[in-house]
Amino acid sequence: MVGSEERFEKISEKVMESTEADELEIRIIERDTALTRYANSQIHQNIGQEDVDISIRAIFGKKTGAASTNSLKESSVKDCLSKAETIAKNQKSDPDLKGLPEPKEAKKSKENYVDATVEFTPDKRASKVKEIIEMAKSEGVDRVYGAFQTEEQNLFVANSKGVKKFSRFTSSNLTTTAIADWDNDQGFGWSESCSADVREIDHMQVGRTAVEKGLNNMNTEKIDLGEYDVVLEPLAVKSILMYLDMMGLSAKKVQEERSFMKGKFGEQIMDERVNIYDDVADPDMIGYPFDYEGVPKQRVDLIDNGVANEVVYDSYTAGREEGKESTGHALPMPNPMSPLAMNLLMDTGDYSKEEMIEETDKGILVTRFNYCRPVHPVKGILTGLTRDGTWLIEDGEIKHPLNNLRFTQNLIEAFNKIEGIGEERTLFSMGFYPGYFAAPALKISDFNFTGTTEF
Amino acid sequence: MRDLVEFGIEELEKKDIQYGDIRLSEINTEVINVKNGTVEAIKSSESEGYGIRVIDGGWGFASSADISKKGIQNTIKRARKIAKASAKASEPIELKEVETHQDSYTTPYKKDPFKMGLEEKLNYLMDVNERMDIDDKIKVRKCDFHAWKTKKFFASTEGARIEQDLIKTGGGLNVNVSDGEDTQKRSYPNSFGGDFNSRGYEFFESLELLEHAEETAQEGVDLLDAKQCPEGDMDIILNTNQLALQVHESCGHPTELDRALGTEASYAGTSFMTPDKLGELQYGSDIVNIVSDPTAEGGLGTFGFDDEGVKARKVDLIKDGMFVGYQASREGAAKVGVEVSSSMRADGWKNLPIVRMTNINLEPGDWSKDEIIEETDKGIIFDGIKSWSIDDKRLNFQFGTEAGYLVENGEITDLIKNPTYTGITYDFWQNCDAIAGEDEWKLHGVPNCGKGEPPQTMQVGHGCAPSRFKDIRVGVGKW
Numbered sequence: 001m002v003g004s005e006e007r008f009e010k011i012s013e014k015v016m017e018s019t020e021a022d023e024l025e026i027r028i029i030e031r032d033t034a035l036t037r038y039a040n041s042q043i044h045q046n047i048g049q050e051d052v053d054i055s056i057r058a059i060f061g062k063k064t065g066a067a068s069t070n071s072l073k074e075s076s077v078k079d080c081l082s083k084a085e086t087i088a089k090n091q092k093s094d095p096d097l098k099g100l101p102e103p104k105e106a107k108k109s110k111e112n113y114v115d116a117t118v119e120f121t122p123d124k125r126a127s128k129v130k131e132i133i134e135m136a137k138s139e140g141v142d143r144v145y146g147a148f149q150t151e152e153q154n155l156f157v158a159n160s161k162g163v164k165k166f167s168r169f170t171s172s173n174l175t176t177t178a179i180a181d182w183d184n185d186q187g188f189g190w191s192e193s194c195s196a197d198v199r200e201i202d203h204m205q206v207g208r209t210a211v212e213k214g215l216n217n218m219n220t221e222k223i224d225l226g227e228y229d230v231v232l233e234p235l236a237v238k239s240i241l242m243y244l245d246m247m248g249l250s251a252k253k254v255q256e257e258r259s260f261m262k263g264k265f266g267e268q269i270m271d272e273r274v275n276i277y278d279d280v281a282d283p284d285m286i287g288y289p290f291d292y293e294g295v296p297k298q299r300v301d302l303i304d305n306g307v308a309n310e311v312v313y314d315s316y317t318a319g320r321e322e323g324k325e326s327t328g329h330a331l332p333m334p335n336p337m338s339p340l341a342m343n344l345l346m347d348t349g350d351y352s353k354e355e356m357i358e359e360t361d362k363g364i365l366v367t368r369f370n371y372c373r374p375v376h377p378v379k380g381i382l383t384g385l386t387r388d389g390t391w392l393i394e395d396g397e398i399k400h401p402l403n404n405l406r407f408t409q410n411l412i413e414a415f416n417k418i419e420g421i422g423e424e425r426t427l428f429s430m431g432f433y434p435g436y437f438a439a440p441a442l443k444i445s446d447f448n449f450t451g452t453t454e455f
Numbered sequence: 456m457r458d459l460v461e462f463g464i465e466e467l468e469k470k471d472i473q474y475g476d477i478r479l480s481e482i483n484t485e486v487i488n489v490k491n492g493t494v495e496a497i498k499s500s501e502s503e504g505y506g507i508r509v510i511d512g513g514w515g516f517a518s519s520a521d522i523s524k525k526g527i528q529n530t531i532k533r534a535r536k537i538a539k540a541s542a543k544a545s546e547p548i549e550l551k552e553v554e555t556h557q558d559s560y561t562t563p564y565k566k567d568p569f570k571m572g573l574e575e576k577l578n579y580l581m582d583v584n585e586r587m588d589i590d591d592k593i594k595v596r597k598c599d600f601h602a603w604k605t606k607k608f609f610a611s612t613e614g615a616r617i618e619q620d621l622i623k624t625g626g627g628l629n630v631n632v633s634d635g636e637d638t639q640k641r642s643y644p645n646s647f648g649g650d651f652n653s654r655g656y657e658f659f660e661s662l663e664l665l666e667h668a669e670e671t672a673q674e675g676v677d678l679l680d681a682k683q684c685p686e687g688d689m690d691i692i693l694n695t696n697q698l699a700l701q702v703h704e705s706c707g708h709p710t711e712l713d714r715a716l717g718t719e720a721s722y723a724g725t726s727f728m729t730p731d732k733l734g735e736l737q738y739g740s741d742i743v744n745i746v747s748d749p750t751a752e753g754g755l756g757t758f759g760f761d762d763e764g765v766k767a768r769k770v771d772l773i774k775d776g777m778f779v780g781y782q783a784s785r786e787g788a789a790k791v792g793v794e795v796s797s798s799m800r801a802d803g804w805k806n807l808p809i810v811r812m813t814n815i816n817l818e819p820g821d822w823s824k825d826e827i828i829e830e831t832d833k834g835i836i837f838d839g840i841k842s843w844s845i846d847d848k849r850l851n852f853q854f855g856t857e858a859g860y861l862v863e864n865g866e867i868t869d870l871i872k873n874p875t876y877t878g879i880t881y882d883f884w885q886n887c888d889a890i891a892g893e894d895e896w897k898l899h900g901v902p903n904c905g906k907g908e909p910p911q912t913m914q915v916g917h918g919c920a921p922s923r924f925k926d927i928r929v930g931v932g933k934w
Contacts (some may be wrong), residue, residue: 083499175722
């Protein structure tokens with residue numbers, strides 16, 4: 001990492017001094033990512049990446065322009081400022097623009113930065129991977145696949161109204177897929193673990209879970225399509241939470257009438273045991289304590305005892321509603337996806353996975369979902385497939401593995417048919433999605449399976 | 456920049472390594488989003504840096520934005536350290552021999568999109584946006600412009616020296632409509648921000664957004680009162696904007712050799728098109744011919760050389776319905792004994808090149824779309840990508856489009872909303888019985904193909920003409 005808080009502050013001060021803009025924001029994101037991928041029980045890709053992004057947002061009246069560069073050189077930053085200013089001057093006025101956010105102190109600031117994660121070398125990653133490979137082999141599984149990633153990030157945000165924030169953040173993530181019988185294309189199993197502290201990743205447990213699932217997932221059978229009770233493991237629930245987030249938990253979606261929350265605030269839209277909230281300060285969550293505009297992230301109770309309660313705001317969407325303030329959920333601006341709940345949690349219940357299975361007469365146990373996509377975002381209809389371990393439950397026991405199934409299901413209806421919520425929750429990252437999720441297992445009745453595949 | 460790359464190669468050649476390459480890029484992008492009469496975002500970005508691959512016991516890759524000799528040396532050191540760690544669990548690596556090039560390539564274009572005035576682009580998009588403002592039910596009206604310019608230098612310890620200047624341009628428009636009960640979306644010329652090509656500003660002009668603004672907005676409004684898609688099995692006709700995605704998901708991805716060999720198993724998934732099925736699997740009907748063609752004029756996946764220095768070349772994937780070829784890297788090709796397809800590409804300088812689609816094209820047939828409709832007793836025409844999902848071996852898929860048109864007794868009789876169809880890949884392509892001809896063949900750009908860890912986004916192209924598929928299940932789910 002080439003930057004530091006002091007260096008970023010100096011860059012920021014120079015930019016603030018030399019701008020002609022009425023308001024100015026500078027945001028610097030620096031990342032060092034290391035990742036070891038393994039497939040067929042061999043390391044086949046192994047990388048280290050470092051990059052920095054300096055973005056400048058200039059505002060003249062109600063006109064905004066933004067530019068970015070990845071060079072910290074004075075001349076490059078100066079060019080970047082000039083470009084942002086030129087764009088802003090040539091821009092059209094936006095009557096809804098209320099300007100950049102004012103400085104605000106966080107009630108609680110948590111920094112998820114762990115030296116051990118930063119110091120985790122390629123050699124250490126390779127050694128852990130090798131141990132997983134050897135353990136799998138000892139269990140008769142010759143092919144495991146996955147990735148071990150560690151990342152260090154710096155985020156600096158300052159604006160001409162006095163916002164100045166810096167935070168560091170580390171994350172680590174290990175995934176393992178086992179394919180117990182490659183020759184016959186079967187025996188898929190999966191597990192993963194995520195933490196700010198790489199020492200908390202129990203690599204052997206991740207590997208063992210994947211191998212065990214793979215070995216128990218041979219000779220799958222087809223099942224008639226229709227509605228079944230489902231026991232969704234936390235990873236499957238994470239996918240559902242992510243799509244709920246995308247389909248409706250932001251102020252922009254509500255303002256544009258593209259959210260299932262629109263017109264429902266104060267109404268009971270889900271089972272009363274459902275509590276979904278965004279809270280970076282929760283002990284089970286990791287992330288920056290402030291958003292990409294430098295606004296401290298507030299806890300937002302999105303679904304409160306099943307009631308549609310609130311959505312997340314950035315400064316722009318807050319400015320469009322009387323009396324609203326940003327909740328600290330801006331993405332790097334300008335950004336058509338902003339705001340977004342980036343630290344989403346669901347409250348736990350009092351069921352163990354075993355109890356959920358025991359109380360199921362006929363149902364399906366799902367490890368995770370693959371390739372989910374909204375079919376009708378405002379109605380909350382989602383489709384996707386099960387992956388890496390799906391089992392039939394009968395009379396309270398797991399009977400046999402099933403071919404993967406496609407569901408097409410209204411999620412709001414599904415969250416009204418909750419039979420049980422898991423007593424623990426698991427933290428997940430999502431490769432392409434700028435957020436983290438802490439999800440429990442769920443038992444849901446009448447989940448609609450509309451298709452099946454050949455494995 | 457060229458000097459720095461030469462310095463990097465000299466440094467790599469001093470080391471005792473099996474192979475090394477360096478790829479340095481300068482990337483400029485410009486994005487303009489206009490929404491509801493105001494500019495939602497204008498952003499200009501520039502990024503430069505380099506990625507270095509080495510084989511030193513195992514694979515190692517490191518990238519950096521430190522544009523200096525010291526930076527190059529540090530990055531080589533990091534890549535080698537990583538490679539040596541890989542060697543702990545790596546088998547010997549062989550790269551298939553290919554011709555080594557000292558060459559250059561520039562995208563043919565007429566108007567540099569970065570030299571067109573910002574005000575001109577902005578005024579045009581504002582006009583388009585205003586033209587869409589035809590009904591109170593339109594809650595969001597949006598139009599976009601995108602341009603990318605990349606300058607790349609590639610050099611390898613085998614002697615390759617390649618310079619490329621690539622330009623891509625595109626844009627589109629869409630509306631979200633609501634009547635308080637239902638919500639619908641309509642886009643032109645396609646979803647994902649429109650359509651994109653490896654051409655200059657002239658391509659954006661050719662989209663004629665202004666001319667299509669009102670009709671697209673009106674059809675969005677009309678969808679609110681349209682009939683719900685019927686359920687059952689019937690013939691379907693895919694317009695090119697949807698067929699492009701069908702080709703992408705059900706032929707493009709499963710013919711990536713890395714997936715077939717399992718190296719994407721933990722993330723994107725594997726493929727049902729495994730090497731033992733090469734030359735054996737009747738993938739489609741005998742009118743189905745699909746190629747990987749990075750030489751296709753104007754395609755979003757068009758270039759001179761891929762990111763391991765292989766010259767762009769056209770490769771058959773499906774010939775007369777038979778599975779005959781893969782998209783393959785040098786390493787994958789050596790493992791399986793197939794041709795190298797010039798498909799290794801990286802998202803920017805900082806990512807590792809992996810097997811990516813170029814332009815995966817369904818070759819034209821000998822029908823016209825009008826003839827296909829005339830000879831359809833009952834069916835649905837699908838238009839405009841809305842929802843897409845497929846399993847991790849690329850067999851079971853389900854797609855939804857923005858609009859459908861009911862065909863009865865050879866005529867379009869009604870507009871349909873929420874149309875969906877589902878199937879199994881090879882059954883579906885074996886039921887392809889009509890493909891329109893060259894006159895209606897169109898090369899679409901898909902700008903957001905995701906693959907790899909860390910995730911990489913790639914721009915790919917898909918050429919196709921409207922086609923018909925018999926007896927497909929439509930209308931999935933409860934509405």
